[in-house]
Amino acid sequence: MANYYRSIMDTVWSEHIWLPPNTTWKDLDPDTHSNIRHADYRHLFFPLPMSIFMLLLRYLLEKYWFAPVGISLGIKNCRPKKAPDNSVLENAFTLSKRWKHKQIQGLAKQLDISERQVERWLRLRKGQNKPSTLIKFSENSWRCLYYMFSFTYGIMILWDKPWLWDINECWTGFPHQNVTNDIWWYYMVSMTFYWSLCISQFFDVKRKDFWQMFIHHIATIVLMCLSWIVNVFRVGTLVLLVHDCADIFLEAAKMAKYSGYQKVCDAIFALFTVLWIVTRLGIFPFWIIRNTSIDAPKIVPMFPAYYIFNGLLILLLVLHCFWTYLILKIVHNSLNAGQMEGDIRSSTDDYSQDSKSE
CATH class of the missing domain: 1.10.10 (Arc Repressor Mutant, subunit A)
Known part of the structure; x- marks a missing residue:
C-alpha cells in the first residue's frame, strides 16, 4: 500500500511536470544553497492554523470595534420579525x-x-434569517481593513523589488530565487486570509455568487500554493497586489451605503468601477497574463506546469469578466435610479428590496 501511494505521489509531483528542464526537487531544497533561501513547501501548512487565529481576530474586531462604530453612525441592529410557527x-x-x-x-x-x-x-x-445591516457593515469593515493592510504592505515590500518595475525580472535566475522575510509574510498572511474566507463563507451573509466566490478562493489558494512550491512567487506577489487594490473601495462603498451616506457611496463606487476595470481587465490580463504567456517562454524554458499556472490565471480572468458584467449592470441601474442600487459580489437574494426598507 505504501509503495502504491509513493508511486502515485511520484507521478503527481513529477519533476518533468513541475520543474524546468535539468532541475530537480533537490535543487529547490531550502537547505541546499547557503546563499539562496528557496520557498519551503512545508510552510504551506502554516496558514491553516493561522486562519483560525484570523477568524478570532475578525470576531473581536467586529464585535468590539466595527459594530460600535456602526451604531455610532446610526446603523440599527434590528433583526427581522420572525414568522409564526406553522x-x-x-x-x-x-x-x-x-x-x-x-x-x-x-x-x-x-x-x-x-x-x-x-x-x-x-x-x-x-x-427572518437575513443578517441585520449592522452585521453586514461589520463584515465589510473587516474586509476593507484587511485589503487596506494587504495592499499597503504589498506596495511597501515590493517598492524596492525589481520585478515591480520590470515584470521580466520575475524570471531572472528562475527557479533559484531568494525568498526574503517580507515576501514570506506577504504570502503566508494572504493565504491565511483566503483560507479564512473559505471557512467563513459558509456562515457569512449569503451571497448570490456563493459558488463563484468559492471557486475564486480555491483557485487563488491552489495558484498560490503551486507558485510557492515551484518558486514562481514573484508573479504571485504581483497578482496579489493587483487584486487587492479595487477591493478596498468596493468594501468602503458598501460601508457608506449601510451608514446612509448615499452620495459618498456613489462617489466611492464610481472610483471602484474605474479601478476594477483598469486592474482586473487591464493590468491583470495585459501585463501579468501577457508576460506569463508571451514573454516568459522567451526567457526560461517551458515545462508542463506553465500551462497549469496560466490556466488558473485565465480562470481568475473569466471570473473577473463575470463580475464586471454584474458591476456594469449595477452602474446602468444606478444611472437610471440616480443612486447605487444593489451590492456587487456580496448580495443577499433580495438585497435591493431590503435596502429600500432599511
Missing part, C-alpha cells in the same frame, strides 16, 4: 422557497386561512 408551511418552505400561486392557494385552503396570510408568512420566513 409546521405545514414550514414543511412546504423546506421543500421549496419559491411558491407558485397554485401552491399558495392550496396551502391557504388546507389551513383555512387567506392567501394574503400565506404570502405574508412566506415573506417573513424568507427574511
